[in-house]
Amino acid sequence: MACLVGIKSKPIPMTSRIISLGTKAVAIGGAGICATALYRYQSVLQDESETPTNELWSFSHPQPSSATAANKKQCIIIGGGVVGVTAAYKLALKGHSVVLLEPNSAPGKECSSCAAGGMQRSNPTVDKGTWIAVTKSFLPFTRYIFGGAHEPYQFFHIDWFQALSDPFFLRWSTTFAKTSLFPSSDQHRLQMEQLSFTNYAVKDMVMMMKDTKDSMAKKSGFNPTGSLSLSYDVVDTKKKAANPTHGNTLEPSKQLEGEEITAVEHSVINQEQKPTSAKFEFETCAASSERFTEELASRCKNDPKLDVKFLYDTRVKAVSTGKGSQRRTVTQIQTNRGVIDVKDAQVLIAAGAWTPHIAAMMGLYAPVYPLKGYAMSISAKEALASNAKLKPSDLPSRIVCDKYMFTSRLGDEVRITSIGEFSGWSTSPTKGVEKEFRREAVRQFPLLESFIQNAKVKCGHRPYVSDGILLLGRVQEFDNLLVSCGPGSNGWKLAMGSGSVVAELVSGKTEDQISEELGFDARSFSPAGRVVESPIFAKLCRARWGASTGHENSFLKAKSK
Numbered sequence: 001m002a003c004l005v006g007i008k009s010k011p012i013p014m015t016s017r018i019i020s021l022g023t024k025a026v027a028i029g030g031a032g033i034c035a036t037a038l039y040r041y042q043s044v045l046q047d048e049s050e051t052p053t054n055e056l057w058s059f060s061h062p063q064p065s066s067a068t069a070a071n072k073k074q075c076i077i078i079g080g081g082v083v084g085v086t087a088a089y090k091l092a093l094k095g096h097s098v099v100l101l102e103p104n105s106a107p108g109k110e111c112s113s114c115a116a117g118g119m120q121r122s123n124p125t126v127d128k129g130t131w132i133a134v135t136k137s138f139l140p141f142t143r144y145i146f147g148g149a150h151e152p153y154q155f156f157h158i159d160w161f162q163a164l165s166d167p168f169f170l171r172w173s174t175t176f177a178k179t180s181l182f183p184s185s186d187q188h189r190l191q192m193e194q195l196s197f198t199n200y201a202v203k204d205m206v207m208m209m210k211d212t213k214d215s216m217a218k219k220s221g222f223n224p225t226g227s228l229s230l231s232y233d234v235v236d237t238k239k240k241a242a243n244p245t246h247g248n249t250l251e252p253s254k255q256l257e258g259e260e261i262t263a264v265e266h267s268v269i270n271q272e273q274k275p276t277s278a279k280f281e282f283e284t285c286a287a288s289s290e291r292f293t294e295e296l297a298s299r300c301k302n303d304p305k306l307d308v309k310f311l312y313d314t315r316v317k318a319v320s321t322g323k324g325s326q327r328r329t330v331t332q333i334q335t336n337r338g339v340i341d342v343k344d345a346q347v348l349i350a351a352g353a354w355t356p357h358i359a360a361m362m363g364l365y366a367p368v369y370p371l372k373g374y375a376m377s378i379s380a381k382e383a384l385a386s387n388a389k390l391k392p393s394d395l396p397s398r399i400v401c402d403k404y405m406f407t408s409r410l411g412d413e414v415r416i417t418s419i420g421e422f423s424g425w426s427t428s429p430t431k432g433v434e435k436e437f438r439r440e441a442v443r444q445f446p447l448l449e450s451f452i453q454n455a456k457v458k459c460g461h462r463p464y465v466s467d468g469i470l471l472l473g474r475v476q477e478f479d480n481l482l483v484s485c486g487p488g489s490n491g492w493k494l495a496m497g498s499g500s501v502v503a504e505l506v507s508g509k510t511e512d513q514i515s516e517e518l519g520f521d522a523r524s525f526s527p528a529g530r531v532v533e534s535p536i537f538a539k540l541c542r543a544r545w546g547a548s549t550g551h552e553n554s555f556l557k558a559k560s561k
Contacts, residue, residue: 048318048334056338057099057311059345072096073506074345076333078316078358080104081112082293082495083484084350089296090499092306094507100308101335103315108293110427111352112492114375114460115289116406116417118399119206119493120227120281121199122249125191126468131180153404153440157433159423166424168356168541172369175466190469193524194487195248197470200518201497206285208496220292221411227251227284227399228265230275251281265400266393272443275402286399288410289492313337319361324479330362346506348482353425353461355471355485360542362478363535366471366527368485370461372421374429374437378414378451387447394447405440416441416452420462425545427459464488465530472498472525474505482506483527501525 059074073096077084080102088098104110124130132146137156163169179187209217209224216222256278262269264280300308313336320332330347333340349358353370380395395414400407405418418437423430434457441452465471465486475481482505484498485491491498501522504514511522 051317051334051336052338054338055341056314056335057309057340059097059099059343071507074098074343075348075506076340076342076345077101077348077350078333079349079351079354080107080293080297080310080312081110081350081352082108082115082289082492083352083498084348085293085297085300086495086499087348087350087484087502088308088499089300089306090496090503091506092300092308094503095307096503096506097307098300098309099340100310101314101316101333102310102312105312106294107297107310107312108290111373111460111462112293113290114373114417114458115492116375116399117221117286117288117408117410117415117492118227118406118490119202119285119287120249120490121195121202121251123191123194123198123487124468124489125248126176126179126466127183128180130468131177154436155404155418155420157419157421157423157430159421159430162424162426163422166541166544167537168544169369169422169424171365171537172367172466175367179467187467190467190524191248193521194469195250196520197497197525198490198494199250200520201494201500202285204496204500205287205493209285209287216292216295217287218411219295220287221413222285222287223398223409223411224283224285225398225409226264226280226282227286227401228256228261228268229279229281230261230268230400230402231277231279232273232275232402249281251284253279253281256280265396265398267396267445268400270394270445270447272446284399286408286410288413288415291410292492311335311337316358316361319358321362321478327477327479328362329479330481342480346480346482348484348502350484352485352491353463355463355483356541357425357545359483359531360538362481363533363538364475364477364531365534365537366483366485366531367466368463368471369422369466370425371464371488372419372423372427372459373417373462374419374421374434374457374459375415375417376438376441376452376455376457378416378448378455380409380412380414383414383448383451390447396445400444402444405444407444414448416445425461427461429457429459462488463491467530470494470498470525471527471530472501473511473522473527475531476526476528477533483531 075091075096075098077088077098077100080100084100085107088100091098134156136143136146136148137154138158143150208214209222256264261275261278268275297310300306301310315336316333317336318334319330321328322331330342332342349355351358353368355368356366359366383395384390384392396407396409398409405416408415418440419433421430421433437457438452442449445452463486465488468487470487471483471485473482475483482502484502501514511526514522
């Protein structure tokens with residue numbers, strides 16, 4: 001002991017102290033996050049446990065003696081937007097029995113009510129250009145890295161807290177970046193197959209609109225007068241197309257310059273900045289997605305030959321699964337109004353951007369994130385009646401768009417749409433973004449300024465699939481589960497096509513048979529390998545989503561009846 005007398009302990013270096021304190025802070029913070037997540041997930045389970053146990057719906061099985069008994073199938077559709085309603089319609093035409101669950105009090109009241117309505121035979125693509133455009137909007141200083149002039153109007157927006165605090169967004173954005181920057185060798189083929197499918201789907205929809213015996217065209221504001229894509233840059237038309245968007249297209253077009261533009265679309269003459277050139281896609285059509293959905297739902301309800309039941313104000317709270325003959329199977333759906341025993345029915349998730357929420361209830365990850373769009377509508381009749389100086393030619397007569405804004409003429413309605421905002425599942429407009437949206441709309445249509453400033457702005461979620469390819473088909477891990485969602489900005493015009501594929505699958509046809517009959521490779525859109533088992537991650541996401549108080553999610557907040 002004597003030898004220890006007088007020996008002084010060495011002081012701990014400042015760097016070591018900082019590291020030690022930092023490690024402790026991270027450990028404490030991590031423990032706090034885990035505890036919060038666990039508490040929130042327990043709250044989600046508690047909410048599920050309060051589900052009413054009464055039977056909400058049961059299919060009446062056909063009598064064995066019925067000639068159609070062997071072919072008649074049952075299908076439960078989750079989601080009453082344009083994709084879900086169209087699938088119900090196509091299934092019913094095949095003789096199947098359908099029940100559709102929709103959390104709103106009417107069909108087509110979320111994304112379907114905000115769609116621009118374009119029906120172009122074209123698809124935007126997820127590629128390096130897409131990733132750079134998104135990055136430059138989020139981080140304006142990156143234009144010094146990627147090049148390009150300062151943009152006076154920001155299309156993409158992000159709520160950094162909502163996005164970065166959500167593990168689902170982090171996983172989705174990683175896949176988006178990977179697909180954009182390092183596409184697989186099969187990506188181009190998938191994009192071209194999607195273009196073939198788009199062509200099929202749009203033709204089916206246009207055929208219904210142009211049927212003189214069908215009233216759908218009038219009721220949905222069908223407009224077959226083409227699309228005018230404006231450019232304000234000086235371009236060499238021999239080297240660079242005037243259309244500022246990018247993607248694959250089958251639409252025939254011609255280039256316009258100067259007075260040729262106003263000869264086709266007179267309303268452009270009133271713009272503050274005159275376009276230098278334009279691409280006129282003269283066969284393009286448009287219609288109101290919302291009114292199309294409402295009319296199709298009405299037909300399903302009122303036509304005695306169509307066996308479709310709509311259960312509105314009905315939100316899914318939980319989904320029970322079990323072991324099927326080969327894989328898992330959906331056995332029961334719990335809602336705020338009661339339970340549905342699935343039994344022999346097929347289940348289709350057609351919930352748009354809410355698809356990941358429904359999938360997570362089954363321990364699945366679906367690579368779909370909401371890209372919030374902004375929309376407003378102006379009545380042409382009201383605008384002309386209130387301003388004697390305003391002429392019909394001062395209002396857009398067709399689709400008029402540029403890389404920022406997409407305006408459609410849908411009967412009396414002038415629909416103005418824009419913005420791509422990553423901000424979770426909130427459908428409320430962000431004040432600053434809404435102000436910018438109105439300002440850009442006034443720049444394009446200055447004579448409508450008073451109407452633009454007073455119009456109600458609605459928001460809807462584009463179901464943005466991380467690889468830009470439609471999710472359509474059977475979920476590989478289940479015997480009785482299908483999904484129809486995405487790919488992002490053009491799901492509405494694909495609805496007739498996706499409904500047909502779903503109807504054929506439920507009827508018992510294989511993807512190979514469908515491909516041979518319809519002229520595109522249906523396997524290209526399969527959820528296999530994209531919608532995947534991820535039970536722990538699903539619980540983590542549900543805990544995060546349950547913690548958000550700002551979500552105005554009708555799937556979560558529909559009123560009980």
